[in-house]
Amino acid sequence: MAARRRKKQETTKIQPKRARNLSPGTVAYTGKKTTTVTQLDIIDYSKEHYDRFETHNIEDAFKYEDSTHITWINVNGLSNTDDIVTLGNHFDLHPLIQEDIVTTNQRPKIDEYEDYLFIVFKMLHYDEAEQLTNEHVSMVMGKDYVLTFQEAEGDVFGDLRERLAHGRGRIRTAGADYLMFAILDAIVDNYFTVIEFLSNKVELLEDKLFDDKEDPNITEEIQDLKKEILKIRKAVVPLREVVNRLEKIETPLIEERTNKYIRDLYDHIIQVNESVEIYRDMIWGLMDMYMTTISNKMNEVMKVLTIMASIFIPLTFMAGIYGMNFDHIPELHFKYGYYYLWGAMILVFFGMLWYFKRKKWL
Amino acid sequence: MAARRRKKQETTKIQPKRARNLSPGTVAYTGKKTTTVTQLDIIDYSKEHYDRFETHNIEDAFKYEDSTHITWINVNGLSNTDDIVTLGNHFDLHPLIQEDIVTTNQRPKIDEYEDYLFIVFKMLHYDEAEQLTNEHVSMVMGKDYVLTFQEAEGDVFGDLRERLAHGRGRIRTAGADYLMFAILDAIVDNYFTVIEFLSNKVELLEDKLFDDKEDPNITEEIQDLKKEILKIRKAVVPLREVVNRLEKIETPLIEERTNKYIRDLYDHIIQVNESVEIYRDMIWGLMDMYMTTISNKMNEVMKVLTIMASIFIPLTFMAGIYGMNFDHIPELHFKYGYYYLWGAMILVFFGMLWYFKRKKWL
Amino acid sequence: MAARRRKKQETTKIQPKRARNLSPGTVAYTGKKTTTVTQLDIIDYSKEHYDRFETHNIEDAFKYEDSTHITWINVNGLSNTDDIVTLGNHFDLHPLIQEDIVTTNQRPKIDEYEDYLFIVFKMLHYDEAEQLTNEHVSMVMGKDYVLTFQEAEGDVFGDLRERLAHGRGRIRTAGADYLMFAILDAIVDNYFTVIEFLSNKVELLEDKLFDDKEDPNITEEIQDLKKEILKIRKAVVPLREVVNRLEKIETPLIEERTNKYIRDLYDHIIQVNESVEIYRDMIWGLMDMYMTTISNKMNEVMKVLTIMASIFIPLTFMAGIYGMNFDHIPELHFKYGYYYLWGAMILVFFGMLWYFKRKKWL
Amino acid sequence: MAARRRKKQETTKIQPKRARNLSPGTVAYTGKKTTTVTQLDIIDYSKEHYDRFETHNIEDAFKYEDSTHITWINVNGLSNTDDIVTLGNHFDLHPLIQEDIVTTNQRPKIDEYEDYLFIVFKMLHYDEAEQLTNEHVSMVMGKDYVLTFQEAEGDVFGDLRERLAHGRGRIRTAGADYLMFAILDAIVDNYFTVIEFLSNKVELLEDKLFDDKEDPNITEEIQDLKKEILKIRKAVVPLREVVNRLEKIETPLIEERTNKYIRDLYDHIIQVNESVEIYRDMIWGLMDMYMTTISNKMNEVMKVLTIMASIFIPLTFMAGIYGMNFDHIPELHFKYGYYYLWGAMILVFFGMLWYFKRKKWL
Amino acid sequence: MAARRRKKQETTKIQPKRARNLSPGTVAYTGKKTTTVTQLDIIDYSKEHYDRFETHNIEDAFKYEDSTHITWINVNGLSNTDDIVTLGNHFDLHPLIQEDIVTTNQRPKIDEYEDYLFIVFKMLHYDEAEQLTNEHVSMVMGKDYVLTFQEAEGDVFGDLRERLAHGRGRIRTAGADYLMFAILDAIVDNYFTVIEFLSNKVELLEDKLFDDKEDPNITEEIQDLKKEILKIRKAVVPLREVVNRLEKIETPLIEERTNKYIRDLYDHIIQVNESVEIYRDMIWGLMDMYMTTISNKMNEVMKVLTIMASIFIPLTFMAGIYGMNFDHIPELHFKYGYYYLWGAMILVFFGMLWYFKRKKWL
Numbered sequence A, B, C, D, E: 001m002a003a004r005r006r007k008k009q010e011t012t013k014i015q016p017k018r019a020r021n022l023s024p025g026t027v028a029y030t031g032k033k034t035t036t037v038t039q040l041d042i043i044d045y046s047k048e049h050y051d052r053f054e055t056h057n058i059e060d061a062f063k064y065e066d067s068t069h070i071t072w073i074n075v076n077g078l079s080n081t082d083d084i085v086t087l088g089n090h091f092d093l094h095p096l097i098q099e100d101i102v103t104t105n106q107r108p109k110i111d112e113y114e115d116y117l118f119i120v121f122k123m124l125h126y127d128e129a130e131q132l133t134n135e136h137v138s139m140v141m142g143k144d145y146v147l148t149f150q151e152a153e154g155d156v157f158g159d160l161r162e163r164l165a166h167g168r169g170r171i172r173t174a175g176a177d178y179l180m181f182a183i184l185d186a187i188v189d190n191y192f193t194v195i196e197f198l199s200n201k202v203e204l205l206e207d208k209l210f211d212d213k214e215d216p217n218i219t220e221e222i223q224d225l226k227k228e229i230l231k232i233r234k235a236v237v238p239l240r241e242v243v244n245r246l247e248k249i250e251t252p253l254i255e256e257r258t259n260k261y262i263r264d265l266y267d268h269i270i271q272v273n274e275s276v277e278i279y280r281d282m283i284w285g286l287m288d289m290y291m292t293t294i295s296n297k298m299n300e301v302m303k304v305l306t307i308m309a310s311i312f313i314p315l316t317f318m319a320g321i322y323g324m325n326f327d328h329i330p331e332l333h334f335k336y337g338y339y340y341l342w343g344a345m346i347l348v349f350f351g352m353l354w355y356f357k358r359k360k361w362l
């Protein structure tokens, strides 16, 4: 069992590392996903125009800045910090922002700068081993560009890219602010999926709990669920604050007509929050529930013991009496002594049964 | 037991589905009640006038718009989203509102638009199987019309329709704002009924808990009560915020004289909230209570075992002594040896009884 | 036991009924105390004047309105709603107020109208069966009159009436606002008494809990205490808000010099609140405490069993050995075999005793 | 045990009495310390002047009013309410203040009047029997005088009086506001001492809990600690609000330069508050901790029983087999039958030992 | 075990001493680390200049005041209070500040004075014995100097001093305000390290908990973890308030460009706070988890006992029957009686096995 746990420690760890004792603004990657190359995925679009371009060369991204289109530069891989610095400096990002982009345990937040908004959030998903993993994502939204930085390839923006490619919805006719909204919207929609997955795990554990078969790992499973809900909370609760502030920010970067969408997003993140709190309460309550099922089972064990012992110990005593070797035990010489005793024993037997029946133990 | 649970999972599920990864504003129904046709129930009234009309044709509803009467259009069935879009577009409802109307897990909320208010709430009731079900209801209140959208036929507005038909109370003399209030009032009054039903279930479970007969399903029943109160909370807590904001909104859509009624409504929803919190605490406390009754019962089981074993094990030992086959056991040859031993045994027997009596175990 | 509980259900019910699905403003009595006649107790006073008058005729109360004295009309009995409506209409009370007067589960609140203040509160007391009962009381305070509405005869205003009759304190020299304060003050003072009674019940239960004698009803008694404290809370917590708002209201109905008294009242209701919270914590903690005492007792039971069994089972085995009928058991033929065995048995006996002593179980 | 508890009830009572159903402003003493005479301790001082005077005659205090010095009149004994009224009227104290001075369960508070501030607080100390007692103290601070009212002689102002007598610190050069601060500062410093005492009691109980020797009084001791921390909280939490308001009050009675000291006092009372909350959490957690130690002990008891029974019951059965009197039991006539059986028994014995060893129960 | 605990008491104590009943502003050291000499470590720097100087003579520090460079005077050792007063008076520190510098249990806070800011915080670290220790540190930040006061040598500013010496980062080009930030930043970064250490302890304890081997010290270890997290909280929670106020202070002492860094610091301290709350919840939950593992183990113990007893007690009874000495027991004389009985016994044996198998206890 110890072995099983040790294997899991890496993913169940709630508090990840932070590069410490460095000068503030130092860009030092703190995550685990180290790829050799930084990969850029650039989408350049307007109502009529659509262009997608993938590259490993940072400088390739610079030319899109002058276009009148909206440009979404998605960066996969943060371990190559020189690339991040190059891109960051080109877009004039403050050193503290560059530090936050590669600090994978940075909590979700929003920072307003004069020319751009900087938002940090977490992408959650259950991997094949049903372990909850979270990926640190940062986003910079400027006048006509959006930068997103992910730890590794793979994200929840597939449908969004489809809508961009095929011009579905209003995305191609709106600005960078709407793209920023759409990215956050995809993240929040994904949180609903994650919570539903968690909800299924809770349901399964509940059913297991009421099962007759004992499973000594239940305490551990409850503990793991606790950690998962804590991880989700760490992503969701601060994002709620981020969206709330996004709704109130006074900035020319966000158009009036996008506000309704941000309000809708806020409404959804509140709903995610409430579900998280509900599942938190439920998971915390599972331990108490498990405790009562254990006690119920022990009660049954004890009853079996008590009934068996209470019936047969007196009978054994009765047999012991007439196994004694005293010279003078008159009953031994009764003609039907043996049968009389059997009668008495059967009486005691059924008397005990009746007693336990009355006590409702049988 | 597992089978019983599996059957219930559908209704006890707290976190329902959300259509995900769709473009914001997409009108995709997320509920379970899929009917083939959308059914409209239209009431058109003023102080002197009363007209009621049922139809499946959306366009039929349009002609009431020009009337000087108040029009209440109640829509049953959300699965036919084209109908919702048709009606929504006719009344100029924002795509996000149309999305919320068919998103059955949308939490209660109020949105202010220039020409109308949009309110989402939940209709709760216990079905014949005593399972708590909730129905997603949306309401749009304009200058002289109220639209309500329900998942399926059947609601708690029967008495309200009666009052409209017979002109009881002030409803026929008041505006669309008072109709909106009356609808919410019927909902909140229904919450009182739901809580009373829940309160009876809690009482019954409590009595069961103190019963002598053990019932291994009690933990499950407590768990189900927890989920029911959580479901009620999810409907009630955000509605409180809705009514609070309704009280404070500055809009020409609500007349001054209706404000007193909204304040009264707010007072009632607060009362519902308090009851919900109280029952939440009570239900959460049931598990602890159950735990002590289990422990009390185990205590009694153990006492029976201890008393039986403590009395008969020493006696059996005594009989065992004189069942031995040593050549020289002088007591065996005493004339009254057998009777002496019985005397000693009776002494031990009553000594043990006295001991347990003193310990107050008997 | 079930019988005992069933009898109590009426009084232990936390959530009372509400007349539902009625038009807002409908005056329908929801309480249990139905008397055939409404009884009025009128006190008309000024510094020099004092007059007390009891009647069953509502119209008798109308003549006092024109007097320059302060008039306190106390109404006992709410089931005769026509009388309430007659009186209410005469004093120009809004239909919603009339509804609240007879809605016995209306929570404590204050409503400001132009010509009067409307306050709802709860009168608590322990009846002869030591059951906590609460009575719904409403008060209307106008320029020179105070109306109070009670469910039935009997209240906590005896001393206040004495002070009015004998002109003790400043009551006869002050206005209707001071009378309103004095009524609330009597209510709050009574809450102190109720809490003291509850505190004694808690103390008694605590002592019972530490008693040696087991009492299987303790869980139920704790549960009943929980319900009582919840009932008190439902009366006290919203009244705190009422008095707080009373302190802040800007109205010509309340004189400047009365404000100091209202502040004092607020101070007292806060104190009641704090006591309620403390007893709530204490009562909630009793269950945990009870759990440890049960476990302690079970521990003792198990020790007795373990000691008895551990001592006598090995001895019985030893006796069993020499009760066997093998042809060749040399020890049986030793001259002092029987005595040797006794020696060994006594050794084992004291060895076990020493072992349990060392373990501190004896 | 019941006797021990009954003795304690007086001191462990959380909710003390309140003189009830009296006219507001009635000066009726509610405490227990009734002395026949009221004792005054007057200190009159300025930078150059110092005079201390003790008397039982209230009128003696009046002459100090005209002096240009600061006068501190400390009153010991509140049961002689006439004296309190005489002094109160001389200093023009409102009847509600006079009531609060003798109402010993009045919670800490601050009232601002035009010419003085009125502050109520609690003096805590552990008496010789290690019981926590609290004393009701009121303070009136005017332009050049401070009145303090205590239930009985004995307080925590000894060092403060020393500093006044010897002119240490800035006290003699400052005004009545600094004296008021210094009195509160002595009270708050004393709270640190009380909490340290409590902390030691908690430490001792913790050590007891981990001791091997069982102590059935531990539940009671935890319960008593709970009550003590609740008592401390009742004194400390509202005083925090008092000092906070003291910091913000705009009054000519408090000099600008005293504000820094009041801020420092506020900082200290916050620190007391935090410690109280920490110890509250700790004490509440003790019950859970105790529960696990009980369960651990029961586990050990059960293991001993299980090991003894599991080893010797099968062996006894084996011996029982060959104690039977069947005519034909071939083994009984084997030459080494008895020794073979011993061999089998020893095998079973060590087999069981090995089994329990493997289960890590030994 | 008692001995082990007594040794630890000094470090596990949550509530340290406070010099009591002294005149406010009295500079009396309350800590434990008493060194004979006060040690000063002075760093004087500007963009071009760097000078480091260590001394025991307080006056040596005075000459740096006139330099145009930034001066950081770090004081190690607070027990020599005369030195603190000398330095404090030279820098014009208010007596209350001087008191706070040497009051080692002063909680983290910020005080604004006209010419300087005064900040108190705690330095945490795990010593070699894995005991969490905290050191009281005060900081005064003036126009071109920063004073820091520590209880003893050794701190977490090593990297910061390196950056100063080698001019890495922007520290040498910025003002005293940035130095103040950098010091707090080093403290907060260190909190991340401390929490990670704690997180490892929690992980280890969790693994221990799920181990098969029982460890009676687990309750104590959980209790110690509780105390550690409480200690961390006492340092972290108020520092959050400090940094929050630092962000909002309007003072010429802090340059505009430093604000971004303080905001970043605030973001980090919030993150520390959240981690602390998470670990607090986790550690509090460990006790419940431990409880279920104990109960699970007891369940297994009871099952072994019940199975052994239920199988062998009836068999022993059967053997006992035929060990009786009645004159007439026909079965004893059956030719295959002994074998028939064995058959019956084997039947009972497997019957019981089957029964327990069906109950899933085997």
Ligand SMILES: [Mg+2]
Binding pocket: A019, A020, A021, A022, A023, A024, E185, E189
């Ligand atoms: Mg850093």
Ligand SMILES: [Mg+2]
Binding pocket: A135, A150, A151, A152, A153, A154, A155
């Ligand atoms: Mg990715």
Ligand SMILES: [Mg+2]
Binding pocket: A185, A188, A189, A264, A265, A268, B024
């Ligand atoms: Mg969305």
Ligand SMILES: [Mg+2]
Binding pocket: A203, A206, A207, B005, B009, B012
């Ligand atoms: Mg389920």
Ligand SMILES: [Mg+2]
Binding pocket: A264, A267, B096, B099, B100
């Ligand atoms: Mg929406």
Ligand SMILES: [Mg+2]
Binding pocket: A185, A189, B019, B020, B021, B022, B023, B024
């Ligand atoms: Mg969507």
Ligand SMILES: [Mg+2]
Binding pocket: B135, B150, B151, B152, B153, B154, B155
């Ligand atoms: Mg419906």
Ligand SMILES: [Mg+2]
Binding pocket: B185, B188, B189, B264, B265, B268, C024
């Ligand atoms: Mg209503």
Ligand SMILES: [Mg+2]
Binding pocket: B203, B206, B207, C005, C009, C012
């Ligand atoms: Mg009941």
Ligand SMILES: [Mg+2]
Binding pocket: B264, B267, C096, C099, C100
């Ligand atoms: Mg009402």
Ligand SMILES: [Mg+2]
Binding pocket: B281
């Ligand atoms: Mg609660």
Ligand SMILES: [Mg+2]
Binding pocket: B185, B189, C019, C020, C021, C022, C023, C024
């Ligand atoms: Mg109604």
Ligand SMILES: [Mg+2]
Binding pocket: C135, C150, C151, C152, C153, C154, C155
């Ligand atoms: Mg009455």
Ligand SMILES: [Mg+2]
Binding pocket: C185, C188, C189, C264, C265, C268, D024
């Ligand atoms: Mg009063």
Ligand SMILES: [Mg+2]
Binding pocket: C203, C206, D009, D012
């Ligand atoms: Mg008590």
Ligand SMILES: [Mg+2]
Binding pocket: C203, C204, C206, C207, D005, D009
């Ligand atoms: Mg008591």
